Structure formats: structure tokens, C-alpha cells
Amino acid sequence: MSSMFLKPKVPAFTVPQPPEAMDVIIERAKELMVPLEVTEPLDCKQMKGLTLGLSGDHQFYNAALAVSLSRCWLQRTGNWEKVCQNDFQDSNLPDDFIRGLSSTHFSGRAQIVCDSSLYSDCSEIMSENCGELIFYLDGAHSPESIDACAKWFSNAVKGYKNPSHLSISVENTEESSENGHFLHESKALGQFENSSRLILLFNCLDVRNPNILLPRLVNGCSSSGIHFSRALFVPSMSKYTKVTSGASVIPSDLSGIELSWQFNLQRIWEKIVHGKEMTTLLEKDFKAESKLMLPPNEFLYDNPSKGCPSHNYFPSSAVIPSLPLTIKWLRDCVREHPSTRLQVLVTGSLHLVGDVLKLLKR
Template identity: 60%
Template sequence: MILHFIAVAKFCSSFFKFSMIYVHCDCIFSVILPCHHAGNTLGEIASHKAGIFKPQIPAFTASQCTEAMDVLQEKADELKVPLKVVAPLDHNKLKGLTLSLSGDHQLTNASLAISLCKCWLQRTGNWNKQFQDNDWEANLPEAFLRGLSTARLSGRAQIVCDSSSKSCASSDLAENSSGDLIFYLDGAHSPESMEACAKWFCSATKTENVSPAILSPSAYDVERERKVWVNGYNHQEWGSIEEFNKISKKILLFNCMEVRDPQILLPQLLSSCASSGSYFSKAIFVPSMSTYNKVTSSTSVIPSRTSYRSLSWQFSLQRLWEKIVHGIELDSLLDKSNKVNGTDTLPPHKFLYEDASHCRPSDGRFACSTVFPSLPLTIKWLRECVRENPSLRVQVLVTGSLHLVGDVLKLLKR
């Protein structure tokens, strides 16, 4: 819910070139999803969110399920709030432009932003001054189109090409994400957002593999492109140019807060990717660097930071992942492997190169996943892997937690 609001706010601020706008006369809602902070049912959550309603002040909402919509409408009627349900933005209104924030759900956020800004401009007497001759129903104002196509939201459907790789050295390459080590970052942490994240990741990686934007058509022979998808591998041959003869591998870098349910999140991610024909060859579970503490009163004591951090949660995520992949419990094998290797021992680089078909649960060799003791070590290890094998293109999906995504961006200096 909060992230939907932030996306709408990003669109709004881009319309007016402000870092942020504060609207006192209107309020908005996006799609109401289960949220452990606001209630146990959609009705309870909707009631919590409806607390923002102000008497006789317009409000906008995306389409809701019946349970949530009934609660919102009841509260709106009570306060005489004009509540309007906003449909997703029609692609045709973009005049050939593309929303800068990826994902089909952003069409709803864009529509909410448009409705909010128009209402705000009208109520402040600026709509006719700014867009007097504009046919609102047929054409969006130029400022709105500019905002929709340029808004940025870090950590949501964001692609970063690691600049430490020689193929990613230039800023142009980084923008077009066609290097050896590419991070796809999305702070999805609910089943619904995880599904949206998976669809975006699959679309982004397939688009990149089919047509690298940084290359002119003369740089390679499109007709000779050949791809073989096996267990997270995508082998490409771009004509006879060695640089573009890459083996692409999809890696999952995952962590989630313990209040989340990975037994829902991970299967949702895997099934959504599989439905698009994409598969992870390896999964890496790692603790976030960021910490959080629940403060219940002014006398709450915030514990001091410690260098030691238990990896028990990450190992539980790994066990769940291996169970999903192999369909059997591997607790004893993983526990034995972890005791042998220890938490300070990093896997050899060949772990990354082997595909899922080489996983042999019977002897614990080349498991489909691993646990790293820290995020900096993970990034360092990935960089070493791609440097060691220049024919490798590693596509890393970072998801499950905004803390994790933020920490990765910090390490990548973004």
C-alpha cells in the first residue's frame, strides 16, 4: 500500500518537477492488499486506510475487491466524501510513450496520479490557467506525459549494470543493462507484488537477451541469433562476434523479514517465472545489512549493533527453496553440508557455473542454493565469478525485502 502511494507520488512530482508535492485537499488509495500492520482481513485493512478520508474532500481508489470496496464506500458515505473508482490508464493516451515505472500495475498508479493532480489543479484554480485548450478526454497535457515517462522510483523494477565489470564501464551501457553482471532490483515482499516482480524480471531479461539496446543492427547478425533455455541458462550466439557469445544465467538473491511468509513468497515467485519460461539456476540467501527495531514506547531500549548475526533464518529459506526445487525434504543433507563447509566458507566459483541439472541431493554436491554470511561478500563473490569467466552474463534478481534492495543499491553506489 505504501509503495503504491510512493509510485503515485513519484508520478505526481514528475508532472510539476518538484521533489515531492503535498496535497491537503485530496486523498488517494491504490489497490488494498493484505498488510500485517493494518489488519487481518481486507475489510479491516480497508477500514484502517479509510482513516485518511476527510469530510467532503474528493478521494480516488483503484478497483477493489467487494469486501474492501464496501468498507471504503460506507466510510465515504458517512463523511460525504466523493469517492471515485479510477480505471487503469489507457495505453493510447500515452501517444507512443512508455511509462518509466515498469509493470502493468503502474498503469493503475499512473491513472491515480493523473486523477489526483487534475483534481488538485481544479480545486486550486490552476487547471484552466495551465491547460485551458487541452482536450482532457482525448489528450493528456504535455507536462503529464513528461512526468509519466520520466518518473523514477529506486528499488522498484530497477536495473543496474555493475560498473566494476569491464563490459559495464560506460554510463550508456549501465543504462541499457547489457554487461556481465546485471542486478534486477525489486523490493517485492507480498504474494501480489512478487508476481508482478516475476513478470517484470522475465520480460526484462528476455528483452535484453533478444535485442541489446546498446548495439546497432550492424554489430551483429540478428538472423543468426540462437538461444537455448535449460535450467536457468540462455546460450546466445551473436554472429561470429565473441563478445556477444554469452551464456546468461539467472540467479536469485533473496531475503525477507521474518514477519513475512516465505512459504507463500518463494513458490509464487517460482511459479510466476516458470509460467513465462524462465528458471533460476541458483539461489543465494543472505542477511540484509540494515537493521530495524520495534519501538513501543519512549523508554524502549534499542540494542547496540553487533558484528555477529545469526544465519538461522537464511538456512530455513534455503531448506524451503531446496524442498520446492526437488520436491523432497533435504534438511539432514543441508545441515550436514553446512556443518562441513561452515558459515565462513564461500562456495567455489564453479558453483555458479553449474546448472540445476548438476544438483545431486543424494551427496549434497552442487546444491541449487547457498547461504552467504554477508551481502558485501556476496557482491564480491559474484564479481569474481564474472571476471573469471568473461563469457558469462549473470542476471541477478534481488527481491523479498526493501532492506535488501536498499543495501545492494548502497553497495553498488546507486
């Protein structure tokens, strides 16, 4: 919290901070005679059996801030008694608060979307002839948010293997999702036990440092026993100066697309995976008009210890010049391998996450 957000004698709220930061906040609060409250994370028992609408342990701190701020405003405006019931106790939350916290939705942050397009060729949603393509979307783009993303994704992937931790329902046989909670009925547990693949779909702005972001993401996941099978690096459709329409049409001419940044991300990734620099002529040899701009579908299923770098893909990563092309390729891979579940983490950029949501019609 910057001192610029502290106003004289106006209550302020924060969560536990690093000691040096907290010392500054406390000092400035005293100077400005600001009543300062350091909120502790919300106790899940206060939710009366419901879960937060936003997933991730850090959201319990955000929820506590929201509760403290709302309570303060209601008290100062004389509306607190209207919200609380007569038997309200300080350890409880008003029902209106609980409903608000449980129904909160934030697109692109800890969001899970099960792609329903795969079922268009199936007679029913639970068809044995369809694989699964699940997108885990989080626009994390800073070291701290990447850490939170890694923890959330790891827990979400583990939770998918245990349906008791998920909120599951089917509405008009269409896919739906909430932040971190499935609302889409899964296939029988164990059907994909030996054929699940964890895929990273990544891009970040060049003002970010992928040498920090990618290792922290990998280490955060691996510390929870979660390991990516493959990584895909693609350019975003939107930029900070331009927002795309979200049309899923694959550009007819891909030859002019600048991919040097994506190849740089790939080199960083391969160094993380192999522990050494990988010599490659990928960028030099890459030709967007060639059929080799896409790896073969077997790329997702082969043993990554086999094979040699070839054009735009290593055994463990690939650069693809178009996001719509990437989504189509993932769908084709699942259709051709019906027993497969692909769990794709999309992160590194809010632009990338937003573009994927638009392509998924979310």
C-alpha cells in the same frame, strides 16, 4: 483504502478492489458523502509514445491515480487551465503530466542496474573479454508485491533479448539505469544466448512468510517461462534499527554471523526445486572461517542435477555470510567466464535492495 483515509465531503480515489473491499469503500463513502472515483489503468496511448518511468503493469493503475489526484487538486485550486492547452481534450494528458510520468524514478522498485565495475580492467566498454552482471532490484516483500515483481522480472528478462523494447544509450561509458529500462548499451545480441544465468539473491525479514513468498515468486516466473539457475541467500547489512554506510569492505571476521534464517530460506527453496525435504547438515557443518564459505565459481555453471550437498551449497542454492562478499564473488565469476551474462534478481526485502544499491554506488 481504509475508511480512516476518507474525509467527509472530500474527493477520494481508488483503483478496482476485490468485491468485499469495494463494497466497504462504497458504503463508507456514502456515509461520509465522499465523491468517490474508481480509476481505470492509464492507457499507454495517452503517453504519446513515451513510457512510464516506473516499470510493471501495476504502475498503470498507480499512474492513473496520480493523474486523477493531480487533476482534482489543480481544479480545486484554480490552476487546471494553466496546465492545459486550449485544445486539450479529456482523453489526453497535459504535456506536463506526460513528462512527469515518464521521468518518475523510484530506487529499489523495478530497477535495473548494469554493473560497470567489470569494465575497469577492459580497454573499452564493449570489450569481448568482459562478461555482464546485471542486477534487477525490487524490494517486494508481500505476496501481492512478489507477484508483481515476478511478472516485471520475467518481462524484463525477455525484453533484454529484444533490444527494441529497451531504452539504450551510453553516457560517458558509465552504467546507468532507470526503473525497468536499460540506459546502458548491451553487447551484441546472441553473444550470451547460450551462457546467460538467472540468479536469485534473496532475503526477507523473519516477520515475513517465505513459505508463501518463495513459491509465489518461482511460480510467477515459471508461468512466463522464466526459471532461475541458482539461488543465493544472504543476510542484509541494514536492519530496521540500523542503516549501514554501504562500505564494500568484506568483514575480516565472519564467524559470529547468525545465518540460521538464511539456511531456513535455503531449505524452503530446495523443497520447491526438488519437491521434497532435503536432509542436510549445512548449518551444523558451516564454518565461516573456512574457504568453503563460498561455493566454487563452477557452482553457477554446472548442471544442477549433478553433485551432492557440500557445506553451504546445494547444486541449486547457496548461503553466503556477507553481502559484500556475495557481490565480489558474482563479479569474480563473471570475470573468470567472459562469455557469461548473470542476471540477478534481488528481492524479498527493501533492506537487502538498499544495501545492494549502496554497494553498487547507486
